[in-house]
Amino acid sequence: MVLNKILLALFCCSISFMDQDIKLLKSYEKSIRKTIKKNIENDLAEVSFHLMKDEIDKSEFYQVLSQQDQIGYLMIKEVRACDLNGCANKNENSSLEGEYYDLATLVNKEGTIIFTKVLNYFSDYGYEISSKRYLSNYKDKSICTFNTQPLAVDGISGATISYNALIDSLNEFCQFLDNK
Amino acid sequence: MRILIIAAIFILSLPFLNAQTIDFENDRSIANLFIKMYGEIHYYQEVDNDTYRPGKLDAKRVVALFGYQFNRNTQFLTEWELEHGNEMFIEQAFIKHKLKNNLSLKAGMILIPMGNINENHEPTNFFSVDRPIIDRNLIPSTWRDIGVGITGVFPSASLKYQAYLVNGLIGYKGGEGLFQASNTFRGGRQKGIKTVLSGLPSFSGQLEYFGLSKTKLGLSAYSGMSNSDAFSGLPKDNSPAVLSADSTVVYSTMLALHANSTIGKNVLRAQLVYNINGENVEAYNAKTGMDLGKSQLGAYIEYGRYFDEAQKWMGFLRYSYFNENTLKTDALNAWEDHHYFTFGFNYQPVNGALFKIDAVFNDFDSSDERRLFINTGIGVWF
Numbered sequence: 001m002v003l004n005k006i007l008l009a010l011f012c013c014s015i016s017f018m019d020q021d022i023k024l025l026k027s028y029e030k031s032i033r034k035t036i037k038k039n040i041e042n043d044l045a046e047v048s049f050h051l052m053k054d055e056i057d058k059s060e061f062y063q064v065l066s067q068q069d070q071i072g073y074l075m076i077k078e079v080r081a082c083d084l085n086g087c088a089n090k091n092e093n094s095s096l097e098g099e100y101y102d103l104a105t106l107v108n109k110e111g112t113i114i115f116t117k118v119l120n121y122f123s124d125y126g127y128e129i130s131s132k133r134y135l136s137n138y139k140d141k142s143i144c145t146f147n148t149q150p151l152a153v154d155g156i157s158g159a160t161i162s163y164n165a166l167i168d169s170l171n172e173f174c175q176f177l178d179n180k
Numbered sequence: 181m182r183i184l185i186i187a188a189i190f191i192l193s194l195p196f197l198n199a200q201t202i203d204f205e206n207d208r209s210i211a212n213l214f215i216k217m218y219g220e221i222h223y224y225q226e227v228d229n230d231t232y233r234p235g236k237l238d239a240k241r242v243v244a245l246f247g248y249q250f251n252r253n254t255q256f257l258t259e260w261e262l263e264h265g266n267e268m269f270i271e272q273a274f275i276k277h278k279l280k281n282n283l284s285l286k287a288g289m290i291l292i293p294m295g296n297i298n299e300n301h302e303p304t305n306f307f308s309v310d311r312p313i314i315d316r317n318l319i320p321s322t323w324r325d326i327g328v329g330i331t332g333v334f335p336s337a338s339l340k341y342q343a344y345l346v347n348g349l350i351g352y353k354g355g356e357g358l359f360q361a362s363n364t365f366r367g368g369r370q371k372g373i374k375t376v377l378s379g380l381p382s383f384s385g386q387l388e389y390f391g392l393s394k395t396k397l398g399l400s401a402y403s404g405m406s407n408s409d410a411f412s413g414l415p416k417d418n419s420p421a422v423l424s425a426d427s428t429v430v431y432s433t434m435l436a437l438h439a440n441s442t443i444g445k446n447v448l449r450a451q452l453v454y455n456i457n458g459e460n461v462e463a464y465n466a467k468t469g470m471d472l473g474k475s476q477l478g479a480y481i482e483y484g485r486y487f488d489e490a491q492k493w494m495g496f497l498r499y500s501y502f503n504e505n506t507l508k509t510d511a512l513n514a515w516e517d518h519h520y521f522t523f524g525f526n527y528q529p530v531n532g533a534l535f536k537i538d539a540v541f542n543d544f545d546s547s548d549e550r551r552l553f554i555n556t557g558i559g560v561w562f
Contacts, residue, residue: 128390
């Protein structure tokens with residue numbers, strides 16, 4: 001009986017840890033709420049996030065509501081970063097052990113970017129891409145334009161892997177919105 | 181009988197031996213190993229109308245970097261360097277471990293974050309054949325030592341920070357002074373080779389701001405007492421001997437400000453470095469017979485322009501200033517300002533492979549000291 005309880009406790013603990021691994025939103029919810037408030041002009045009531053899809057290539061997609069009004073869609077994603085190998089050569093190895101950064105992108109109902117934000121950057125290379133000023137270049141653009149017109153800006157050109165992964169992420173978000 | 185027992189033990193142990201065999205086929209760990217290389221080979225030729233000046237060819241360095249990503253939060257990086265064809269060094273060997281967002285622990289043999297080049301010293305990161313003179317004679321790149329500290333990136337503030345405690349430079353070893361006016365601390369790098377720590381560790385830190393659209397700014401600082409093996413074995417109550425050993429160390433504080441800007445095909449780089457040594461420089465020079473200045477100032481500004489869209493061809497100009505002794509000491513009253521003018525070209529047929537040529541006018545403003553060097557070389561980074 002005691003053993004069963006211990007096993008049950010261990011199982012619950014492991015589920016809870018797994019859950020933490022999957023839900024990026026949990027790690028950054030406070031920061032994301034603050035950024036939404038900053039970027040939406042109207043006085044917002046409490047914002048809520050409704051999970052639409054997760055675990056697809058380390059991405060989470062949410063519908064974002066303020067009371068019953070839909071603000072738009074949010075993607076939070078672990079994005080491949082420049083790594084120990086630097087930025088120039090893309091590491092094709094898709095194992096989990098590469099370097100990454102966490103990216104949040106909010107679009108409105110029409111698919112126009114409200115903000116895209118780097119939440120965490122670990123690598124010593126390519127961190128310039130996390131600059132708020134650089135990322136503001138994406139604001140007010142359609143999420144589906146970057147597969148044909150990648151947005152390069154001076155000074156970011158060295159961060160090739162991080163930059164390509166950012167563009168891939170936005171394209172993935174576009175595809176998700178098309179297929180939802 | 182003994183042979184039978186040994187044979188029996190051997191046979192019985194075979195299944196266990198088999199179990200310990202490494203199966204390379206299924207070893208996934210190699211997937212997390214990263215390898216990079218860089219290298220430089222140079223030819224220097226001084227041009228002199230009156231005197232024979234043999235050229236110098238040097239396999240300056242061939243370097244291999246190995247990195248291992250244990251998991252998403254922990255990595256190890258090491259850099260093995262073969263210099264001048266016969267000197268082997270370790271330039272980096274550290275563990276970086278993420279403690280939380282924006283905060284990582286870094287420990288081991290690390291590069292001192294100082295100025296433009298020391299941390300980014302691969303040949304594709306500077307235009308001239310050799311590293312800028314300020315990054316050799318004032319910042320002793322490649323400057324590294326053993327230490328521990330923290331680093332991280334704050335994306336919302338566009339800031340990267342580094343702060344370390346490291347073993348400092350050594351100013352006195354084997355009865356000889358190692359700091360001198362012409363290249364400041366270059367002789368005092370311990371390079372992780374059985375290093376001496378005779379006092380407290382030094383502080384090294386850097387703040388980089390990357391929030392401007394086309395420009396990155398950095399502020400670096402280093403402060404600490406140099407080490408000396410003159411203290412080794414001294415009784416702590418022998419004050420005359422300790423006082424004598426005290427004059428073999430120098431307290432130094434170095435500050436550097438650097439800026440890199442890329443606007444289309446134009447690249448602008450600037451760096452200002454100031455170092456001030458403690459009051460005991462005179463005592464250090466008197467004790468060791470060296471000629472270290474009280475303070476040093478170095479600066480350069482550089483403009484480069486790519487000639488084509490593919491950024492294969494580029495030309496650059498650089499003006500550098502170096503003064504070994506801005507606050508005069510008795511030993512060094514004669515030293516004056518040094519001005520260097522460098523211009524040259526790079527050809528990069530593919531990303532990471534460079535052909536370089538430049539001309540360096542040393543002290544071009546002084547007819548007595550003026551010297552001209554024509555340098556050429558190759559550089560790779562892949």
